[in-house]
Amino acid sequence: MKLYNNEQWVADIDEVISVVPELNELMGCKVMITGSTGLICSAVVDVLARWNATHVEKIGIIATGRNETGVSSRFSYLINEPWFEVMAYDAVFPVLPKDFSCNYIIHGGGNASPNKIVSEPVETMMGNFLGTQCLLEYAREYSLKRLLYISSSEVYGHSEGGKPFKIYDYGYVDLLQPRSSYALGKRAAETLCVSYGAEWGVDSVIVRPGHIYGPTARESDNRVSSVWAYAAARGEDIVMKSNGAQIRSYCYVLDCVTAILKVLLRGKSMNAYNISNPDAVISIKQLAELLTQVGDCSLRIELPSETDKKGFNPMLNSSLDASELMALGWRGRFDAPKGISHTVDILRSILSTRNV
Secondary structure (H helix, E strand, C coil): CCHHHCHHHHHHHHHHHCCCHHHHHHCCCEEEEECCCCHHHHHHHHHHHHHHHCCCCCCEEEEEECCHHHHHHHCHHHCCCCCEEEEECCCCCCCCCCCCCCCEEEECCCCCCHHHHHHCHHHHHHHHHHHHHHHHHHHHHHCCCEEEEECCHHHHCECCCCCCECCCCCCECCCCCHHHHHHHHHHHHHHHHHHHHHHHCCCEEEEEECEEECCCCCCCCCCHHHHHHHHHHHCCCEEECCCCCCEEEEEEHHHHHHHHHHHHHHCCCCCEEEECCHHHEEEHHHHHHHHHHHHCCCEEECCCCHHHHHHCCCCCECCECCHHHHHCCCCCCCCHHHHHHHHHHHHHHHHHHHCC
C-alpha cells in the first residue's frame, strides 16, 4: 500500500485542510516545493494535491528534488494531473531551467538527517546557502510573490535556560565542529533571506520547525523519531542511547504543514516563526514511552557509539515558543499521543501490505 491510499492519512489531511481557509488564495497560482520527497515537503505536496482533488480551480504544484525519478515515484498518483509538474533541483548545485515559472516557493531542500549532516558537512552547509541564494535571485528577477524558507530550531544553539526558545533567543554554536554545518548553514540562509528583502525588496518568510515526525519519513531516515516510529510499527524494541531527558518540540508533520501554509499566506515579511505544538513538547524518553505503548514493544537503553554521538543534536532543551505563529491563528490538531498513534498505525498498515 502507498501512503496516499491510506485512509487514516487521507482523513488526517482532510482534518488539517479545514483549518487553513487561506488556501483559497493559492487558486490559479503555481507553488514550487523544493525537497519534495522529504519528511516535511512531501506532506506539503500531499496536502495541496488533496485540496485540488476537492476543488474545481486548482493550485499548480511543481515538485522538485535531486532525483526526478524519485520525485515521480513518490508522487506517481499525480503524474497525469495537468496541474502537477516534476523538476530537478539540487540545492548544492542549484540551476533553474530557463522556461521555469512560479508564484510562490516553499524551500525545504537540503540535508536534514543526522547521518547526512555528519558525512556531508560541506554539502549540508553549501546546500543551505547556495540553494537559497539561487531561489532568492529568481525571486528578485521575476517578482515572486513570496519565498518561504524552512529553517530549523537548531539555529538557536546551546542555552543554559530551561524555557522554550523565543524568536531572538540565540545561544552558542561551535564554529569548529562539522556538525555545526547544519545550524550555521541555516543561520546564514536566514540572514540571506532578510538581506535580499532589505536590499532588493524580495518578500520572504522563515519557519523554524522543531522535531517533526510522521508517516512521510523514509525508512532510511535515521532521525530518532523516524527510526523509533518504524521500529514500533514493526513491533520491535525501542533502543534509546541516552537518558532521554532532552526536551523537544515534537510536531506531527501535518500540523507542521498547516503552520508552513499559514506563514506563507499570513506571515509578516522578513520575519521568522517557530513551529511547535504546545501539546507535544515532551522529553525524548516520553516519546519513547508513547511509542512502546502504541507499538506494544519494549524500551531498551544502550550506550551510544562514537558515530552515534557525532550525529546527536547537542541541545538539551530545544523546545520552542510558538507565540508568533499562534498569533496568526494557527493551532495544532495533533497532540503527542494522537500524532504518534496515527504515525505508527499508518506505517504498520503500509509495512504489513508490503510483506504480503
